[in-house]
Amino acid sequence: MTGTGGALFAAVFLACAVEAVEAVTIVLAAGTARDWKSAGYGVGAGLAVLAVITAALGPAVTAIPLGALRLVVGGLLLIFGLQWLRKAVLRASGHKDLHDEEAIFARELAAAKAAESQGRFAVPDWYAFTLSFKGVVLEGLEVIFIVLTFGANAHDVPLASLAAVIAVVLVVLLGLAIKAPLAKVPENTMKFVVGVMLTSFGVFWGAEGADAHWPGSDAALLVVVPCVALYALAMVAVMRRSAPKPAAPSPELIAEGV
Amino acid sequence: MNTLIKRLKDFGAFWYDFVVGDDWRVAIVVLVALAATFGLSKTSVAAWWLMPAAVAVIFPLSLWRARRR
Numbered sequence: 001m002t003g004t005g006g007a008l009f010a011a012v013f014l015a016c017a018v019e020a021v022e023a024v025t026i027v028l029a030a031g032t033a034r035d036w037k038s039a040g041y042g043v044g045a046g047l048a049v050l051a052v053i054t055a056a057l058g059p060a061v062t063a064i065p066l067g068a069l070r071l072v073v074g075g076l077l078l079i080f081g082l083q084w085l086r087k088a089v090l091r092a093s094g095h096k097d098l099h100d101e102e103a104i105f106a107r108e109l110a111a112a113k114a115a116e117s118q119g120r121f122a123v124p125d126w127y128a129f130t131l132s133f134k135g136v137v138l139e140g141l142e143v144i145f146i147v148l149t150f151g152a153n154a155h156d157v158p159l160a161s162l163a164a165v166i167a168v169v170l171v172v173l174l175g176l177a178i179k180a181p182l183a184k185v186p187e188n189t190m191k192f193v194v195g196v197m198l199t200s201f202g203v204f205w206g207a208e209g210a211d212a213h214w215p216g217s218d219a220a221l222l223v224v225v226p227c228v229a230l231y232a233l234a235m236v237a238v239m240r241r242s243a244p245k246p247a248a249p250s251p252e253l254i255a256e257g258v
Numbered sequence: 259m260n261t262l263i264k265r266l267k268d269f270g271a272f273w274y275d276f277v278v279g280d281d282w283r284v285a286i287v288v289l290v291a292l293a294a295t296f297g298l299s300k301t302s303v304a305a306w307w308l309m310p311a312a313v314a315v316i317f318p319l320s321l322w323r324a325r326r327r
Contacts, residue, residue, distance in 0.1 A: 071292065076277060078288050082313070083279040086320055095325050141276070203309045206288070210295035212305035224310070231314065235321060242325065 007221060011197035012163035015146045016188050019139040020171035022104075026135030028175060029108035034128035041123050050140040054148075061148045062157065067209055073149040074206025080145075082197025085232055088192035092236045094243030103207025113246075142203045143168070146198075153205050196232055200225040281323065287316040 031039035061069070090096035107138050112131060120126040143164055151160030207214065214220035266326035278285045298305035 071296075075288050075292050078309075078313070079277065079279070079285045082284050082288075082317060082320065083281075085317070086281070089321060090324055200312065202288075203313055206292055207295055207306050207309040210292050210305070210309075211297050211299035212308070213299075214306045215304075221305075227310070228313070231317070235318060238318075239321060239325065257267055 005154070005156065005159060007197070007201075007225060008150055008156060009159060009163045011201065012146055012150050012160045013167045014190050014197070015194045016143045016164040017171055018187060018194060019142045019146075020168045021187055023135045023139035024171055024175035025105050026108060026139075027132045029105050030128040030131040030135075032052060033109045033112035034131075035125035038123050038125035038128035039132040041130040042134075043136050045129070046133045046136025046140060049137055050144060057148060058157075059146065061152045064152075066153075066155075067211075069209070070153055070205040071209025071217055073153050074202050074204070074209045076202075077149060077198050078202025078206050080203045081200075083193055083195075085195030085199050085228075087238060088188070088195045089232055089235045091188055092192060093239035095239060098208070150201065154200075164197065192232070196225065196229045200228045203228070205233035207240055281320050283323075284316055284320050287312055 027043055030042065064072075087096065108131070112127065118126050120129075123129045137156055147160045147164045148157070151157030155159070200221065204214065204224050216223075291309055295305045295308045298308060
C-alpha cells in the first residue's frame with residue numbers, strides 16, 4: 001500500500017467507523033427498549049435501500065471523467081470536511097458538548113420507551129422498525145458518499161470499500177458483543193481526524209480538479225494532511241481561551257492525546 | 259399535492275443540510291476558490307496555493323461565527 005493508499009484507507013476506515021458507531025447506538029436503543037425482531041427488520045430494510053443507492057450511484061460516479069470528478073468531489077469533500085472539522089474544534093475547545101454515545105443512547109431509549117406500540121404489515125413494532133431504518137439509512141448514506149468519492153477519486157474503489165467493510169463489521173461485532181453504547185470508542189478524536197482527512201483530500205483533489213499542479217504531485221498530500229491538522233490544533237488552542245467553561249480541555253481528548 | 263410539496267421540500271432540506279450544513283458561506287468560498295484556482299491555472303502563475311489559502315481564511319471565520327451563536 002502506498003502512502004496515499006494508506007491515507008485513503010485510514011480516512012475511509014475512521015469515517016465509516018464513526019458513522020457505524022452512531023448507527024449501532026440507534027439500533028441498540030430500538031432493540032433494547034422495544035423489539036429486537038422489528039429493529040432487525042429495520043436494519044435489513046435500511047441495508048436494502050443503501051444497496052439500491054450504491055448500485056445506482058456507483059457506476060455513475062466511476063463513469064465521470066477524473067478531472068471533473070476531482071473538481072466536484074474535491075469541492076464537496078472540502079465543504080463536508082470543514083463542517084466536521086468546525087464541530088470537532090468547537091468540541092475540543094469546550095464551545096460545544098462532546099459527542100456522548102451514552103447520553104444519546106439514554107435519550108433514544110427514553111423516547112423509544114415512551115412511544116406507543118403498533119404493528120404494521122409483518123412488523124410487530126413499527127416504532128422500532130422506523131428508528132432502526134432511519135439510523136441505518138442516514139448514517140449509511142454518509143458511508144456511501146465517503147467510499148464512492150474517495151474510492152473513485154483515488155481510482156481505488158476496492159480499497160475504499162474494504163476499509164468501510166472492515167470498519168462497519170468491527171463496530172457491529174463490538175456492538176453485538178457488549179449490547180451497550182460504544183462509549184469507549186474515542187469518537188470525538190476520530191471525528192477530529194476524519195475532519196482533517198476530509199478537508200485535506202478536499203483541498204488536494206479540488207485544486208487538482210481545477211487544473212492546478214501540486215509541487216511533488218501526490219506526495220504533496222503528505223504535507224497537506226499534517227498542515228491541516230496543525231492548523232486545526234492551533235484553532236483549538238486559540239478557541240480554548242474564550243471557552244465558556246473553565247479553560248480545562250476535555251478529559252477524553254487529553255486521554256486520547258488531542 | 260400539499261403533502262407532495264412538503265415531502266419534496268423535506269428532501270431538498272435534507273440534502274442541503276447533508277452537503278452544505280449550517281454555514282453556507284463556507285460553501286460559497288470553496289466554490290469561488292475553485293473557480294479562481296481554475297482561472298489562475300490558465301496563467302503562468304502557480305495555482306495550487308489558492309485552495310489552502312481559502313481554507314486558512316474561511317475556517318477561522320466560520321469558527322468565529324459558530325462561537326458567537
